Amino acid sequence: MKQYILIILFAIPGFIFAQDNSTQLWEKGNAFYTTGDFQQAISNYEQILAAGQESAKLYFNLGNAYYKAGNINKAILNFERAKVLDPNNENIDFNIKMANQFVVTSIEPLPLPFFLRWRTSVINMYSSDSWSYISLVSFIIFLILIGLFIFSRIVMVRRISFLTGLFILVFSGFAFSFAAKQKKKIVERNSAIVFCPRVTVKSAPAQTGTDLFLIYEGLKVQITDSVDTWKEIKLADGNQGWLQDSCIVKI
Amino acid sequence: MIRTFTTYLILFFTVVSANAVQTRFTMEAPGAVEVGQQFRLSFTLNEQGSNLKLPPGIENNFDILMGPSTSQSFSSSNINGKITQETTFGYTYILRAKQEGTFELRPASIEVGGKIFESNSIKIQVVKAQSKPAQPQAGAGGSGGNNAAEQQQGKPQNVELGSDNLFVRVEMSKQNVFKGEQIVATVKLYVNPNIPIAGFDQVNLPTYEGFYTQDVEIPQQVNFTREVYDNKIYQVGVLKKTILFPQQNGKLTVAPFDMSLLVQQQVKQRSFFDDFFNSFRTVKATISSKPVTVNVRDIPNPPASFMGGVGNFNITSDISAQDVTTNDAVTLKLTISGSGNIRLVNTPKLDLPSDFEVYDPKVTDNVSVTSSGVSGTKTIEYLFQPRFEGDYAVPAIQFTYFNPANGTYETKSTPEYQLRVKKGSGDQTAKVTGSLRKEDVQLLGQDIRYIQQGDPELEPIGYTFFGTPLFYLLYAGSTFAFLLLFFIYRKKARENANIALMRNKKANKVARKRLKAAATFLKQNNNEAFHESILKAFEGYLSDKLGIPVADLNRESAVAGLQKRNVEQAVIDDFVSVVEQCEFARYAPASGSEARNELYSKAETTMGLMEKQIKR
Numbered sequence: 001m002k003q004y005i006l007i008i009l010f011a012i013p014g015f016i017f018a019q020d021n022s023t024q025l026w027e028k029g030n031a032f033y034t035t036g037d038f039q040q041a042i043s044n045y046e047q048i049l050a051a052g053q054e055s056a057k058l059y060f061n062l063g064n065a066y067y068k069a070g071n072i073n074k075a076i077l078n079f080e081r082a083k084v085l086d087p088n089n090e091n092i093d094f095n096i097k098m099a100n101q102f103v104v105t106s107i108e109p110l111p112l113p114f115f116l117r118w119r120t121s122v123i124n125m126y127s128s129d130s131w132s133y134i135s136l137v138s139f140i141i142f143l144i145l146i147g148l149f150i151f152s153r154i155v156m157v158r159r160i161s162f163l164t165g166l167f168i169l170v171f172s173g174f175a176f177s178f179a180a181k182q183k184k185k186i187v188e189r190n191s192a193i194v195f196c197p198r199v200t201v202k203s204a205p206a207q208t209g210t211d212l213f214l215i216y217e218g219l220k221v222q223i224t225d226s227v228d229t230w231k232e233i234k235l236a237d238g239n240q241g242w243l244q245d246s247c248i249v250k251i
Numbered sequence: 252m253i254r255t256f257t258t259y260l261i262l263f264f265t266v267v268s269a270n271a272v273q274t275r276f277t278m279e280a281p282g283a284v285e286v287g288q289q290f291r292l293s294f295t296l297n298e299q300g301s302n303l304k305l306p307p308g309i310e311n312n313f314d315i316l317m318g319p320s321t322s323q324s325f326s327s328s329n330i331n332g333k334i335t336q337e338t339t340f341g342y343t344y345i346l347r348a349k350q351e352g353t354f355e356l357r358p359a360s361i362e363v364g365g366k367i368f369e370s371n372s373i374k375i376q377v378v379k380a381q382s383k384p385a386q387p388q389a390g391a392g393g394s395g396g397n398n399a400a401e402q403q404q405g406k407p408q409n410v411e412l413g414s415d416n417l418f419v420r421v422e423m424s425k426q427n428v429f430k431g432e433q434i435v436a437t438v439k440l441y442v443n444p445n446i447p448i449a450g451f452d453q454v455n456l457p458t459y460e461g462f463y464t465q466d467v468e469i470p471q472q473v474n475f476t477r478e479v480y481d482n483k484i485y486q487v488g489v490l491k492k493t494i495l496f497p498q499q500n501g502k503l504t505v506a507p508f509d510m511s512l513l514v515q516q517q518v519k520q521r522s523f524f525d526d527f528f529n530s531f532r533t534v535k536a537t538i539s540s541k542p543v544t545v546n547v548r549d550i551p552n553p554p555a556s557f558m559g560g561v562g563n564f565n566i567t568s569d570i571s572a573q574d575v576t577t578n579d580a581v582t583l584k585l586t587i588s589g590s591g592n593i594r595l596v597n598t599p600k601l602d603l604p605s606d607f608e609v610y611d612p613k614v615t616d617n618v619s620v621t622s623s624g625v626s627g628t629k630t631i632e633y634l635f636q637p638r639f640e641g642d643y644a645v646p647a648i649q650f651t652y653f654n655p656a657n658g659t660y661e662t663k664s665t666p667e668y669q670l671r672v673k674k675g676s677g678d679q680t681a682k683v684t685g686s687l688r689k690e691d692v693q694l695l696g697q698d699i700r701y702i703q704q705g706d707p708e709l710e711p712i713g714y715t716f717f718g719t720p721l722f723y724l725l726y727a728g729s730t731f732a733f734l735l736l737f738f739i740y741r742k743k744a745r746e747n748a749n750i751a752l753m754r755n756k757k758a759n760k761v762a763r764k765r766l767k768a769a770a771t772f773l774k775q776n777n778n779e780a781f782h783e784s785i786l787k788a789f790e791g792y793l794s795d796k797l798g799i800p801v802a803d804l805n806r807e808s809a810v811a812g813l814q815k816r817n818v819e820q821a822v823i824d825d826f827v828s829v830v831e832q833c834e835f836a837r838y839a840p841a842s843g844s845e846a847r848n849e850l851y852s853k854a855e856t857t858m859g860l861m862e863k864q865i866k867r
Contacts, residue, residue, distance in 0.1 A: 026707045033702050053709040061702040068699075091700040098699045132717040136725050143733040151740060179717040186715060 318344030562591015
């Protein structure tokens, strides 16, 4: 117990120092961006990442800087990374749309059944952390309502608190699972951006595989499987195939 | 009759127009002659003159063999009712060149009506004699009739139709040019003077691939002039004159082209009679040109305001109005003038404020093509309407062209105009539009959203609150806290419930005890203590039974408490009357002992009923 306290006591100043340094880099990066020195802005933002820190805002600004510096692939990559951390941000969506205008391959996404679409949009309303808090808070509300149910003498109050409590417990469970889903997205990172200017996608994880289709840089793909240095990818229109993992960068 | 009249008329006009017509005195001679060859030097004058003086110094280089022989010609023309007439006087000399070289004949002079007029000067190139000095000139059929040289003709001779004597070539004014720089290309037919040309059979003029071309207008009739080429005299006819603008870089070659000519050749005499019938036959001669190459250099890296103009230009601009009201049309006129590829000059862009109504510029070319090149003006009219009041700047137009003479870009600029726009009268606008105009938001461009500022909200990479021990701990902690609270509360509640139960159970006993005390006071006849003990008995009982603290207990709260417990109204009324009697009797003089007994028994039965009904 004593040891833990010591560790925490020592860790706190270091953490605060790191925060300070990163904030400085952040402010400097923003200043460089404002004056139009995008390369300097990029290097400042990248230093924060190298120090092991991230945030949706950081990825967003980095993506902006890459976009302005003309590196569309990296811009898309960082915008998508920002979207993973902050899935329901209108600015990020807009910039992804703008950057995607430069992508050569245009893909008609497969239409999803409406309930899946709704589910995805509900899950993407909040980030993993937000869903965690929602789940926790609603669980505590549930406990309070159960307390009311047990101790209240008034029949009406008991009845209402019971039903509401049950509903909120279910809601808390859903929020928990959504938080888990969002977390999985962050941990697994099974999407990637194509960085090779032009790639032939093969039918098998070998050079001898039949050429299936051509894709161009900047495209977002789903990674579904992996063999050695080969990755099986799936496009939004349902096409699947294999390519070398040197050609893609995970989001 | 009519004829005489016309003659008079003509004579009349001659007199009238004589003053109007300018005196022209010209000197003519072939441009190239051989040494020892005779040629004509002729002067023409459109008025009667006297005292003709030959160019000074002519005797040094030329022998004057004969002259002057004079001639006179009269011409009259009637064009669209306008009659013009001219009398021309000609003076002809026969000269012979003494030595090789190029000689300039200075102006000759003549006196007309007391005034001295000077002719033009000409240049004559004299080359070494190639043929016998007496060789007649064949193709140069002169206009003047009595020519000494012509009389010598008639000794026909067949000249070989080799490439030296008959050929065609494309003459380029320049061989090394910049892209877009103009070149004058002349297609010339060279004919040995001894070859009589009867006509053209088939003429394929060159196609200039890789060039933008503009033809120079030359007379339809091919005029032959004498020219020296390669130290030989030729009759040279200009077939076509074209201004070329190279459009590609590198070596551009004008491909060879063919043409056939009809040449008269004398048939060799076979008999005596042939000599009388000067028998000629016409031969078809096909000649082809040699390829001509032009080296085209690319112009250096052009600036943004380069409009494709190569040559020498100047620009001027003019604005129709500077103080206008809204919706007035304003015209900015830009005039580009100069020589060069003016037709290929792009329209410079005028960057007007974006809420102006801008129409497509109107472009008019006025270009003349002469043998010295293409020149003229290009007029661009920018028409626009300011929609809103305010002060605007019509920006300067930068016009950059490439000057091939010094190989640099030159930029000319128009002045910037200030435009003051006042609001037009409301009536006018209403009349024009009929309703209020609504402007849509104009999208001027698209860009990504700006970067986010403020707290970066940084977290360690990969960190999520979900799944951390703290997260689960909060669940467990809140559950634990809930359970803890639950048990504490329940225990307390149970204890509280026990106390109330005890007191409830005891209440009757205590009350009975008090009533018993009241009974002893009744026997002792202690009026005050008796009533007080009855009141106390009820107070304590109700306090315990209804769970109301003694301090808060009064008659109203007691009645309300009893009613809440569904005690019968009759019992409550009894209770109230007992309490009233007691309170009344406490401070009143002692009443009879029957009344006290009655009160006691009423209190006892009320309490008994209460006990039964509250329990229920």
